[in-house]
Every structure is written in C-alpha cells, then in structure tokens.
Amino acid sequence: MASPASQPNPLPAAESPAVGVSVEALSKSYGKLDVFKDVTFAVEPGEIFVLMGPSGSGKSVLLRQVAGLETPTSGRVMIDGHDAGSAETREHVRRALVFQAGALFNSLSVYDNLALYPREHQMGTEDQIREKVMRALEILSLGKTAETFPSQLSGGMKKRVAIARALVMEPQLLLYDEPTSELDPVMSATIDEIIGSLRKEYHVTSVVVSHDCDLALSIADRVGFLMDGRLVHVGKPADLREPADPRIAEFLNPKIDVGNPRFKKIHTET
Amino acid sequence: MRQIRSILEGVGSTVQLLLRALSYVATLPRQSSRFIEQCYLIGYTTLPIVGILSFFIGSVLALQAGYSMQNFGVMQFIGSLVGLSLARELGPVMVAILVTGRVGSAITAELASMKVYQEVDALITMNIPPERMLVLPRLAAVAVMMPVLTVIANIVGWFGGAMICKYTAFISLSPKAYFASMVQYTKFKDVFDGMVKAEVFGLVVVLVCCNIGLNTRGGPREIGASVTRAVVVSLILILVLDYFVTKILI
Numbered sequence: 001m002a003s004p005a006s007q008p009n010p011l012p013a014a015e016s017p018a019v020g021v022s023v024e025a026l027s028k029s030y031g032k033l034d035v036f037k038d039v040t041f042a043v044e045p046g047e048i049f050v051l052m053g054p055s056g057s058g059k060s061v062l063l064r065q066v067a068g069l070e071t072p073t074s075g076r077v078m079i080d081g082h083d084a085g086s087a088e089t090r091e092h093v094r095r096a097l098v099f100q101a102g103a104l105f106n107s108l109s110v111y112d113n114l115a116l117y118p119r120e121h122q123m124g125t126e127d128q129i130r131e132k133v134m135r136a137l138e139i140l141s142l143g144k145t146a147e148t149f150p151s152q153l154s155g156g157m158k159k160r161v162a163i164a165r166a167l168v169m170e171p172q173l174l175l176y177d178e179p180t181s182e183l184d185p186v187m188s189a190t191i192d193e194i195i196g197s198l199r200k201e202y203h204v205t206s207v208v209v210s211h212d213c214d215l216a217l218s219i220a221d222r223v224g225f226l227m228d229g230r231l232v233h234v235g236k237p238a239d240l241r242e243p244a245d246p247r248i249a250e251f252l253n254p255k256i257d258v259g260n261p262r263f264k265k266i267h268t269e270t
Numbered sequence: 271m272r273q274i275r276s277i278l279e280g281v282g283s284t285v286q287l288l289l290r291a292l293s294y295v296a297t298l299p300r301q302s303s304r305f306i307e308q309c310y311l312i313g314y315t316t317l318p319i320v321g322i323l324s325f326f327i328g329s330v331l332a333l334q335a336g337y338s339m340q341n342f343g344v345m346q347f348i349g350s351l352v353g354l355s356l357a358r359e360l361g362p363v364m365v366a367i368l369v370t371g372r373v374g375s376a377i378t379a380e381l382a383s384m385k386v387y388q389e390v391d392a393l394i395t396m397n398i399p400p401e402r403m404l405v406l407p408r409l410a411a412v413a414v415m416m417p418v419l420t421v422i423a424n425i426v427g428w429f430g431g432a433m434i435c436k437y438t439a440f441i442s443l444s445p446k447a448y449f450a451s452m453v454q455y456t457k458f459k460d461v462f463d464g465m466v467k468a469e470v471f472g473l474v475v476v477l478v479c480c481n482i483g484l485n486t487r488g489g490p491r492e493i494g495a496s497v498t499r500a501v502v503v504s505l506i507l508i509l510v511l512d513y514f515v516t517k518i519l520i
Contacts (some may be wrong), residue, residue, distance in 0.1 A: 069395065164391045
C-alpha cells in the first residue's frame with residue numbers, strides 16, 4: 001500500500017496561500033427545528049480543526065455552511081474575509097468537500113470523476129491532468145480502479161475516490177465529512193497521514209467532521225465539540241484525554257452497563 | 271392561495287434557471303462533447319418513435335379526411351389538409367409530447383438523482399455551476415434538434431397520408447394529386463411557424479424538467495415524484511402555450 005511518506009511529492013504545491021475560516025454566531029434551523037445555535041470559532045490558515053460530537057448534533061450541516069452549500073439562518077461564515085456562499089469565494093478559493101457518501105458522479109468513470117475539476121478549470125493539458133489524476137489514485141491505492149464506475153466500488157473505495165478527487169483539486173481549504181468511516185484501520189491511518197501531510201507540505205487548511213477520536217488525537221491542531229446544538233468546547237487534542245466537561249467524557253468513553261434498563265428492554269423485545 | 275404561490279415560484283425559478291444558463295453561453299464551444307451527446311439523446315434516440323407516430327398520424331388524418339370529404343367531392347384537398355394540419359399543429363405538438371415523455375422524464379430523473387445523491391452539491395463545491403454543465407448543453411441541443419425532428423415528423427406524416435390516399439379504395443387519390451394540393455396550400459411560412467412552435471415547446475420542456483430535477487429534495491422516492499410532476503407540468507404547458515403561440519403567429 002502506498003503511503004504519503006513513500007510518495008515525497010504527491011501533488012504539486014498550490015500556488016495560492018492557505019485560507020482561514022471564521023464562523024461567527026452561526027445558527028441554522030429547518031422550520032421549527034434548531035440544528036445548532038450561536039456557534040463561533042475560527043480556523044487559522046493551515047490549521048487542522050476537527051469537529052466532533054454525537055450523531056445528529058449538526059456537524060455535517062455546519063460543514064455544509066462552510067462549503068457554501070446552505071445559507072445560515074443567522075450569523076455568517078467567512079473564508080479569507082469573504083462570505084462562504086459568495087461568488088467571490090467560489091471564484092477565488094479552491095475549496096473541496098469530501099462527502100460522507102462520496103457523492104461521486106455515477107455516470108463517469110473513476111478517472112473522469114477525478115479529471116472533471118482540472119478539465120473544467122483548464123488546469124493543464126490532458127497529459128498533465130492524467131499524470132495528476134493517476135498520482136492521486138496511486139496515493140490512495142486506487143490505481144487499478146481508474147476505468148471502473150462508482151457503482152462497481154465498495155463504500156470504502158468510494159470514500160477513497162472522493163478523497164483522491166479532492167486532492168486533484170489542489171485545494172486551499174479541504175472539508176471532510178467523516179473521512180475515515182467505512183475504512184479499514186490501515187486505510188484510516190493513510191487518510192490521517194494524507195490530511196497531516198497536506199497541512200505540513202502544502203499548508204492546506206482542513207476542517208474535519210468525525211467521530212474518530214484517534215484521528216482527532218493524531219492530526220488535529222484543535223478540536224471542537226458540538227453537542228445539543230451548541231459548541232461546548234474548543235481546545236487542544238490533549239484536552240480529550242481528560243475532558244473537563246462530563247458530557248464529552250461520556251461521549252469519548254461511554255460506559256456500557258448491561259444492567260441498564262435500556263438493554264433489558266432490547267433483550268425483552270428480541 | 272398556496273397553489274398560486276407555488277406556481278409563481280415555479281415560474282420564477284425556471285426563468286432564473288434560464289438566465290443563469292444563458293450567462294454561460296460563451297462556454298458552449300468548450301462543452302461540444304456534452305452538446306453532441308445531448309443532440310444524440312434528444313434527436314437520434316427520439317427519431318424512431320417520432321417517425322412511427324408521425325407516419326400513423328398522417329395516415330389517420332388522411333383516412334378521416336377522406337371519409338369526411340367523400341360526400342362532398344373534395345378529395346383533392348386531402349393533401350392540403352394533411353399538409354397544413356401536420357405543419358402548423360400536429361407535427362410540433364406531437365414532437366414536443368414525445369420529447370417530454372422520452373427525453374424530459376429522463377432529464378428530470380437524472381438531475382433529481384444527482385441532486386438527491388449530492389452530485390449537484392459536489393459540482394457546486396468544485397465551482398462548476400450545474401447550470402453550465404447540466405442545463406446549457408441540453409438547452410442548446412433541444413434548440414437545434416426540435417426543428418429538425420419537426421421537419422422529419424412533417425415529411426414522414428405527409429408520406430403516410432399519401433400512401434393511405436393511394437391504397438384506400440374509397441379515396442383513391444394519386445400521390446401526384448395529393449402532393450399538388452399540399453404544395454398549393456402549404457406554404458413555407460406554415461412549416462416555419464411549426465418549427466417556431468416546436469422550438470418554444472422544446473425549450474420550455476427542457477427548462478421545466480431541469481428545474482424540477484435540480485430542485486428535488488428528499489430521498490429516492492422524490493425522484494419518481496419529480497419525474498411525474500415534470501411530465502405533467504410540461505404537457506400542460508405545451509397545450510397552453512400552443513394556444514398563445516398560435517395566436518401570435520396567425
């Protein structure tokens with residue numbers, strides 16, 4: 001398996017500098033349902049910020065605001081001083097989002113999925129694009145899948161193709177939605193290394209939404225915790241070892257008590 | 271009140287989609303492969319069914335005309351009746367209805383599926399506007415293919431009518447007499463007006479189908495609901511617009 005360490009120069013350095021993200025008093029509601037409220041944090045250029053929290057806490061929705069895919073109910077997300085949803089940001093900031101389910105184009109082959117962005121943005125000749133695409137596929141051990149279609153891939157492979165597609169974009173801001181879910185431990189470690197090396201070598205700013213505590217501990221510069229629609233904690237990954245907030249402690253180290261009434265109920269029902 | 275608001279929102283978003291797509295018209299030469307692919311899908315794959323249906327519509331029209339006219343001794347006008355009816359009305363409307371069923375439904379299903387499975391979101395984050403990549407090539411292709419399909423439908427329908435006139439005993443009108451009457455009363459303007467109508471219908475159908483597809487929300491079940499809505503709205507619009515466009519052209 002190829003790892004970034006064995007590929008000293010996986011992708012050419014981005015010409016543009018890294019960008020910072022500023023989330024200011026952000027709230028999002030769908031009708032009467034408040035997803036999150038008054039969330040404020042900033043991600044420095046070149047920083048890896050991991051956002052953790054239980055399922056349904058609004059992490060992915062928050063990531064979509066940063067990606068400019070949704071408009072907040074109140075507050076704002078600024079990227080490099082411009083609104084995340086503005087045309088200016090789209091034009092001037094290379095921003096990639098690795099979707100949880102991959103969001104690959106099913107009608108295109110894996111190769112064409114990766115080549116779409118450089119072709120559309122005229123990032124070189126077809127030979128240069130081929131080189132770039134094949135290199136990204138090799139990094140994620142996907143070299144043999146170039147001519148296959150997404151429907152022929154497993155969930156984990158789709159996730160890797162989505163990450164490879166993001167790498168080809170040479171992003172300044174890389175957003176990941178659960179990048180290591182559905183991946184085996186070795187591939188998860190490779191993804192951790194890729195995220196880390198993109199920061200180290202190319203100064204890419206990363207916002208990672210994840211449940212994976214190991215990922216947060218190994219690569220994050222800072223970790224945020226979103227719980228019950230509120231950002232309850234922002235701090236260093238080391239804080240996770242002995243969290244002050246009991247809710248975070250319970251989330252990270254859940255105590256499974258088989259004597260708990262909820263288990264008895266499941267047992268009775270089955 | 272809610273339905274009126276919904277209709278107005280639909281009209282507004284469709285017009286916005288058209289304007290956004292047109293703002294990328296300069297990128298069309300770079301998208302030639304997508305344009306050709308859409309021409310193939312809209313034109314070539316629809317051609318067989320257009321040919322079969324227009325042949326039989328021309329035939330039935332001649333048969334009904336012959337049956338109605340036999341008591342009046344004006345059989346020689348069957349050619350002009352079939353010619354005018356197909357060129358001005360039946361040709362463009364039939365092609366538009368076929369394009370709705372054959373192409374419009376497929377466009378909505380494809381775009382709705384892309385929306386539901388976040389492919390459209392992926393395009394947006396890649397700064398590839400869906401209007402440029404998904405809507406514009408389809409609009410350009412339908413603009414080119416609708417007049418072509420309409421002319422082919424007219425010609426096949428006219429020949430269908432000619433065959434029926436020749437081989438139906440109670441009509442027995444020679445192709446020469448049939449086409450002489452057709453040429454005498456069917457002018458180029460009639461054919462051209464039909465092509466204009468087809469153009470309007472085609473653009474509206476593709477716009478409506480793209481807009482409904484791109485605004486699909488929810489899960490796979492909504493894809494089917496969107497396709498049904500797109501086909502129904504398109505068919506209603508074809509018939510409503512038919513009246514207004516005819517009124518303008520006459």
